Amino acid sequence: MGDWESIFKKDGKVFLTAQEDMEKIIKLLKKEKVRKILDLGCGSGRHTVLFAKQGFDVYATDISKTGLKMTRKWLKEKNLCAKLKEHSCYEKFPFKDKRFDAIISTQVIHHNFHEKVKFCISEIERVLKPGGLIFITVAANKRKQGATAFMMSEPRTYTPLDGKEKGVPHFIYTKTLMKKDFKNFKILSICRDNGNHWCLLGRLKET
Numbered sequence: 533m534g535d536w537e538s539i540f541k542k543d544g545k546v547f548l549t550a551q552e553d554m555e556k557i558i559k560l561l562k563k564e565k566v567r568k569i570l571d572l573g574c575g576s577g578r579h580t581v582l583f584a585k586q587g588f589d590v591y592a593t594d595i596s597k598t599g600l601k602m603t604r605k606w607l608k609e610k611n612l613c614a615k616l617k618e619h620s621c622y623e624k625f626p627f628k629d630k631r632f633d634a635i636i637s638t639q640v641i642h643h644n645f646h647e648k649v650k651f652c653i654s655e656i657e658r659v660l661k662p663g664g665l666i667f668i669t670v671a672a673n674k675r676k677q678g679a680t681a682f683m684m685s686e687p688r689t690y691t692p693l694d695g696k697e698k699g700v701p702h703f704i705y706t707k708t709l710m711k712k713d714f715k716n717f718k719i720l721s722i723c724r725d726n727g728n729h730w731c732l733l734g735r736l737k738e739t
């Protein structure tokens with residue numbers, strides 16, 4: 533979907549330092565004795581590398597071949613390993629039920645129309661263990677990546693007509709909608725980061 537592949541090809545890694553909450557999240561994951569983590573939409577690998585360095589058993593997926601290639605190279609440079617797979621988060625995940633202790637996904641799952649985003653959330657629920665943790669960040673605002681013009685393709689879904697993410701639909705969340713779509717999770721916190729994303733920390737309810 534859209535063109536992170538071109539962005540990575542043109543600009544390289546793009547994200548070099550971890551998302552601002554990641555240090556706190558890693559502390560929590562360690563406290564909870566998390567082992568198997570999925571970095572969903574790993575991009576060029578900033579969090580995959582960080583998690584591998586912290587000793588977690590890391591799986592990472594992304595739709596961008598170039599992103600995955602950069603992640604692989606970054607891991608190799610640091611003498612670390614993780615299992616990488618090319619995959620669209622809007623398709624059935626290539627993992628068995630209840631496979632992961634935690635799933636982290638920063639700035640990924642909102643890159644589509646609402647129905648697709650909700651399917652992705654249902655797959656997150658399927659492959660996460662009951663009681664497992666998520667840290668997911670999604671768009672809270674349409675003004676990003678230097679775009680000046682947008683098309684509203686569906687309610688709450690904006691597609692930039694220029695800028696780096698030209699042509700990529702973004703589903704824009706409200707806090708209320710986050711709570712609704714993540715109703716199967718106990719919400720531990722929801723806050724806004726500096727890049728205008730909602731950051732949701734949650735735990736899958738045991739049914």
Ligand SMILES: C[S@@+](CC[C@H](N)C(=O)[O-])C[C@H]1O[C@@H](n2cnc3c(N)ncnc32)[C@H](O)[C@@H]1O
Nearest residue numbers: 536547573574575594595596620621638639640
């Ligand atoms: C803003 S980047 C964030 C990358 C990474 N999570 C990070 O924080 O560094 C968005 C990522 O979403 C990925 N992406 C977009 N559509 C996707 C899809 N359908 N399936 C998986 N990844 C997708 C892009 O390839 C890109 O790596």
